[in-house]
Amino acid sequence: MTDQINLTLPDGSVREVARGTTAAQVASSIGPGLAKAALAARVDGTLIDLSRPIERDATLALVTAKDEAVALDLARHDFAHVLAEAVQHLFPATQITFGPSTDDGFYYDFAPPRIEGKERPFTDDDLPAIEAEMRRIIARNEPLIREEWDRDRLVAHFAAHGESFKAEWAAELPDGEPLTVYKAGRGDDAWLDLCRGPHLPSTGKLDPAAFKLTRVSGAYWRGDQANAMLSRIYGTGWLNKKQLDAHLVRLEEAAKRDHRRIGQDMDLFHLQPEAQGSVFWHPKGFVLWRALEAYLRRRLDAGGYAEVKTPQLMAARQWEQSGHWGKYRENMFVVPDEIPSGEDEGPIFTGTADLLALKPMNCPAHVLIFRQGIKSYRDLPIRMAEFGCCHRNEPHGALHGIMRVRQFTQDDAHIFCRADQLIDEVRVFCDLLDVVYRDLGFDGYAIKLALRPDKRFGSEEMWDWSEQSLRDAVAATGRDTAEYRWEELPGEGAFYAPKLEFHLTDAIGRTWQVGTIQTDTVLPERLDASYVGEDGARHRPIMLHRAILGSFERFIGILIEHHAGRFPLWLAPVQAVVATIVSDADAYAGEVAAALAKAGLRVETDFRNEKINYKVREHSLAHVPYLVVVGRREAEEGTVALRPLGGGEQRVMALADAVALLAAEAVPPDLRP
C-alpha cells in the first residue's frame, strides 16, 4: 500500500496527494480563494465534510456557494444546529430532539423547559433573543467537528445530560456501527448533536444576516399524537442577506395575494366547518369558474376530445377491480348501499349492506365507457374528457383554502391509443397545454420527466420504452430546453408508469405543479380494455391520464394569487361597474349599463349617493377592471369616462366606442380574430 493516492478533479486533472489528505487541504493547495469559498466536498459523488480525510483514489469536486442548491441545504442544516445550540444556552433545561432543513429554511423541535414543574412552551416573543444568541454563535466561528461514537457512549452521554428524547432515539440505533456526532467547538463540554452530516466547516461560514426565525408551533415527538408535545421553532435561512430580503418580500407579496383573502374581498367563495374541504362558490366565483370551464371546453372540442359524465358512486367491487380499494381506500369516502333508518332510536345503518365509494378519480369509469362496444384500431385514439367531480378524504389539518380540498373537479381526460400513436398524442397534448397556460396569463413553466421508482409494476422493457417515448415527445415539441427547465427526476414516477409534470411559475416566482400526462398499461389490463388490431387480434390500448389545470378549485386559487385578483377582462367576474357622479345621471347610467350588457359584458351599476372617490376605492378593492363613470356632462354628450383598475388614465369617449373597446377586450383568447 503506497502512501499516495490520486484525486481526479472535475477538469479531469489528477492530483497525487498523501493518503488521508482532506478536501480542505486540497482546496488550500489550489489557492486561498478556493480554500475560503469551499463549503463541502463531493468524493466519488458523495457529499462529505471538508475536514474528512480521503483514504483512496477518488474523484473530488469542491462545493462552493455557486452550487446553490447544495450550499443552501448545508447552510440551512447548520442554522438548525446553531438554533438548537442557542436555545440550550439561553434555556438550559430545554431538551433537543430533531431539526432538519426545509425548502426555505429549517426548524428544530424542542422539549420545552419545565419551570416550577410546569412546561414553558416557546412563543414568538422568545425569537429575538434566540436570534441574537445565534448571531453570537456564528460570530464565534465555532468549528463543526465530526466524531464517530458507538451507540452506548451516545446513550450514556444523552442520559447524563438529561436528554431523554435523544437517549431514547439513540438506544434504538444499530449497535456496533459507528454513529456520528457533530460538536460545535473543541473541548469536552462543546455542544453536540447526533447527526449524519455533512456540515460546513464552522459556524462562521454562515451569514449572520441571512436568517430569520419566523414562528413557533406545536409538534408531537415522532409525529405521534400519543407522544409529548414539543415546541417547533421555524426559521428561514439563506446564503446572504440579499437572498433573505428577496424571500421576505416574496412572503409579504404572497400574503397580500392570499386567495382566501382576495376570495373574500371579491365575494367569490367561502368555506365553513360544516363542509370541510368543500367550496361554497358564490355567484361571482362561479362566473369565473364558468368562464374558465367554457374556455377549456372549447379548446378540448377543437382538440378532438369527446366529453363524458360518469357516476359519483360506484360499488366497492368496482374499486376492488381497479385496484383502488386495496391501495387507495383510506382516501375514499365509503358509504353503505342502504336506505338509512328513519327511527330516532337505534342505528341508522344495519352495517350489513354492500359498500359504495365516491369516486376519488375518473379513470376506471372511463375504461368502462371504452369497453362498451367493440373498438377497432381505426377508432383510436379516443380522447375522453370529463370535468369530473372527485372526493378524496384528507385530514382536516391538511386542507388549505380552495388549494387543498376534499371535493374537487378535475379537468381530466384519458387518451386511449395504440403504441405507434403514443409520441404524437403526448406531443399534441404538450402543445395544447402550452396554449392554455399562455392564454391564462402564465408565460413560464417547467417540464419534468419523472422516471421509474424503486417499487414498480411492469417489465424493464415497458419502462425503457415509456420513458423514451415521453422524452421523444417533448423533444418533438422543441421544449426539452433550459427555457423550460427541462429535467428528469429519477425515482419520482408513478408505480405503474413514468409521467411528465408541468410546473407553472407565477407572478412572484413560485412554482405550482398543475399539468401532468402519464402512460398507463396497468389499468387497461386490470379492467380488460381491448381493441381489435389490424391483425384481427385483441390488443391492449395504452391509456394516457392527463390534466392541464389539475383541478378547477386549486387552479382558480393559483389564478387568483398569480393575478392578485386583477384578472384579464375575459375572466373577471364583474367586468365593469357603471357609477354615477350625480343622481340626475341615473337614467343615462341605466342606458350605459344596458348597452354594455347587450354587448355581452358582465356589468353592475352603482347609483349610491356617495362621492365618486369612495366608489372608485371600493370597486378597486373588489378588483373590478373598469369603472364607467357618468355625470351630467356625459349624459348630455352621450359619452362616458372610462377608468381602468389600478389608476390608469381616465378617458372620456362616446358610449358606442367604450362598448366596442370593452367588448373587444373581453373576448376570450381562443375566440379572438
Ligand SMILES: [Zn+2]
Ligand atoms: Zn446536523
Ligand SMILES: [Zn+2]
Ligand atoms: Zn386517470
